[in-house]
Amino acid sequence: MDWLYIMMPIAGVKIFWPGLIILGIGVGIIGGFFGMGGAWMVTPGLNILGFPMAFAIGTDIAHMAGKSLISTMRHGKFGNVDYKLGLIMLIGTVVGFEVGAQMIMWLERLGRVDIVVRYMYLVLLAFIAWMVFHDVARKRQKEREAKAAGKPVDALTTGIEWHKTFHKIHIPPMIHLNVAGIYCSAWLPIFVSFLTGWLAGILGIGGGLIRMPSLIYILGCPTHVAVGTDLFEVMISGLYGAATYTFKGRTELVAAIIMLVGASIGAQIGTVATKYIKGYGIRIAFGLAVIGCALSIILKLLAGYFPTHKALFDNTSTVLVLGLVTSLSVYIFLKMLDGAKKEIAAKKGV
Amino acid sequence: MHKLWSKIIGFAALALFLTPQLAAAAGGGGASIVIVADTRGLTGIMAWWASLYNESHLYFALLTVALIPTIGVVFGVVADLVMSHIGIDLKSRELSEH
Numbered sequence: 463m464d465w466l467y468i469m470m471p472i473a474g475v476k477i478f479w480p481g482l483i484i485l486g487i488g489v490g491i492i493g494g495f496f497g498m499g500g501a502w503m504v505t506p507g508l509n510i511l512g513f514p515m516a517f518a519i520g521t522d523i524a525h526m527a528g529k530s531l532i533s534t535m536r537h538g539k540f541g542n543v544d545y546k547l548g549l550i551m552l553i554g555t556v557v558g559f560e561v562g563a564q565m566i567m568w569l570e571r572l573g574r575v576d577i578v579v580r581y582m583y584l585v586l587l588a589f590i591a592w593m594v595f596h597d598v599a600r601k602r603q604k605e606r607e608a609k610a611a612g613k614p615v616d617a618l619t620t621g622i623e624w625h626k627t628f629h630k631i632h633i634p635p636m637i638h639l640n641v642a643g644i645y646c647s648a649w650l651p652i653f654v655s656f657l658t659g660w661l662a663g664i665l666g667i668g669g670g671l672i673r674m675p676s677l678i679y680i681l682g683c684p685t686h687v688a689v690g691t692d693l694f695e696v697m698i699s700g701l702y703g704a705a706t707y708t709f710k711g712r713t714e715l716v717a718a719i720i721m722l723v724g725a726s727i728g729a730q731i732g733t734v735a736t737k738y739i740k741g742y743g744i745r746i747a748f749g750l751a752v753i754g755c756a757l758s759i760i761l762k763l764l765a766g767y768f769p770t771h772k773a774l775f776d777n778t779s780t781v782l783v784l785g786l787v788t789s790l791s792v793y794i795f796l797k798m799l800d801g802a803k804k805e806i807a808a809k810k811g812v
Numbered sequence: 813m814h815k816l817w818s819k820i821i822g823f824a825a826l827a828l829f830l831t832p833q834l835a836a837a838a839g840g841g842g843a844s845i846v847i848v849a850d851t852r853g854l855t856g857i858m859a860w861w862a863s864l865y866n867e868s869h870l871y872f873a874l875l876t877v878a879l880i881p882t883i884g885v886v887f888g889v890v891a892d893l894v895m896s897h898i899g900i901d902l903k904s905r906e907l908s909e910h
Contacts, residue, residue, distance in 0.1 A: 469853065469854065469858065471849055471851075471854055471858045471859075471861050471862035471865070472849045472861075472862060472865050474849065474850050524876060524880055525880075527880050527881065527884070528880045528881065528883055528884030528887075529884070531880075531881050531884040531885065531888065532884050532885075532887060532888035532891070535885070535888050536888070536892075536902065539902060539903055540902075540903070540904065541904075701877060701880065701881065704876060704877055704880055705873055705874075705876075705877045708869075708872060708873040708876045708877070709869055709870065709873040710869075711865075711869055713876060715861070715876050715879065715880075716858070716861070718880065719879075719883055722880075722883055722884065722887060723887065726884065726887030726888060726890075726891055727887075727891060729888075729891075730888070730891040730892070730895060734895065734900060734902070737901075802898070802899075802900050805899075805900060805901060806898070806899045806900070809899060
């Protein structure tokens, strides 16, 4: 069975390559569907495959750039990418990310901050999960009220509408974001991208997990446009990250390419699935992914508090994350399959 | 206005690529890992790739950045062709919210 293993030329280790393809498919589906890179899912997977941790982040970012490019191309054809918004946000994201990353290095020199960062991440994830499920509950409440009043239920109604308040800020220059259907101050996306970039820099993450809900709830993007535009951002920041990590000798391109084989299939499945699953379906699944991510961090924190049970907590965290990746990607794949079957059947019927 | 934006974005991108150490913090501490890849057990393209890594991290990084999007586009186009062949409409979707 030696043919199932491939020697990584830089890291110098043999890796089970079908495992890389399977991992690529899983995170490709989830990434294309939610509009995020998904580093928190890839790293434990690479760890299990025996990948040296020094190469895990760089390799993940390199494959993420390629995967996001594929998803952005597809979302772009669906009309889900607001390129103008993406480019405006890119400036704030890069500046914010660097400010956050430099700030965390400065804090590290002052003392141990990783526990504080993990708690901060946890609070943020809890807030995002609350926001998503509160939004879903508000939408359902509105639908119930409309039914009780005998009014027709508006299919385009949304739960939380904080963006309407933010759109009242009229600091020039004002901009039209045609794809997202937004008219707002240019400072709003710049501020949002700076804030999300800064948080991503502090937390040491790509930022899709924060940016996607921010695009929906603060800027007021429709879910599909938020997913597509976020992927456009992930693609550019991924390329930039791939350059810097590779320059520092932390990328194993052979592994990234093998993962990309799986991710290119997965990204297409995830992206096409957004055709068949309504915006709120995406939001609910995203909320579940956020809860999974939070649980894995809690387990990592517990591993720090109880060193004697470290292995147990770490393994549970890995099983949880990989279990979540598997179940979410299977769910999205089945939904995509079901939708595609109906579409093809409808075409044949016509 | 359009030209101004293009220039700003162009210069920002150029600055980032010319000074990658600006993003050193993104690597979680910024410390470089100096590793010489062991090419003894490698042959063909793998040996060439590892040698390129040993010779110049910069060329290695530039080639990686060029290869990733190229491979992404190739795989993306192939997947597009397969899905179009199956009969999935890849050009439109129904609007399900505002």
